[in-house]
Amino acid sequence: MSVCPDFYGRFACRAGACRHSCCRGWEIDVDEQSAALYEALPGALGERLRHSLTRGEEGAHFALTADGRCPFLRVDGLCELICALGEEALCDICALHPRFYSDVGETELCGLGLSCEAVCALLLETEAPLGFLDEESGERFALSGLLARLGYSAKEEALRYHAEKPTEAFLDRLARTEAIDAYWPQELAALRAALPGLTMPEGARYDRVLQYLLYRQLERAEDWGLDALLRYARESTAFIAAQDALEGFDPEHLRRYSEQIEYSTENVEILV
Secondary structure, X not given: OEEXXXXXXHOOOOHHHOOOOOOEOOOEEEOHHHHHHHHHOOHHHHHHHHHHEXXXXXXXXXXXXXXXEOOOEOOOOOEHHHHHHOHHHXXXXXXXXXEEEEXXXXXXXXXXOOOOHHHHHHHHOOOOOOOEEEOOOOOEEOHHHHHHHOOOOOOHHHHOOOOOXXXXXXXXXXXXXXXXXXXXXXXXXXXXXXXXXXXXXXXXXXXXXXXXXXXXXXXXXXXXXXXXXXXXXXXXXXXXXXXXXXXXXXXXXXXXXXXXXXXXXXXXXXXX
């Protein structure tokens, strides 16, 4: 069985309209098949590709510019390789991002990473219950139904947001995570100082956040236990909701949290 969230099929990259391009700030690994294509490409673009490829013990990657950009990210936010050669010329990581795939038993879980602003907009555009689809049969079910299919059990109440503030212990653990930039510790400090006076927001959109954060980590349920993952999803959602309480609702709070935590196994482990 292959499962995906019910908004999966509506994802579309914002390309030049994206404020947080995945072509900035991330090392871009290049698979061997794509590297061979780039190294054989004739003309000026081929020369630039070969000049931009760096090889090391772990394979090839693009050498980023001095300001941390992919060398083929144009000033208008579009990818030069797509514009010149089409999407089929993308290396695997660029073609797949922000999609992710994980296996739980014999079930493949497909999803979209929340470091992408377009994905956050899809998740937060409604307060309707989050659903999941069996891509083979088209059957739709809630997260509790998916968990049951995977051999896990969780009460519906545990999959709901209860407008609780993040705990001091959780904020302490967040402070121990490796910061993605210099602003992250400042954001934590500002939230911690304001926390006593905050009124936590209500809304079923936070149920969707909690459930999707849990879904993102289900491949680790066998190792860490479902209860630990539920606690992680609940506390993470409380932190994101507290940022909304402090600064007003903004999908950027969810996107930035995902960028800080979900793309580092070590950071997730600190919080679980």
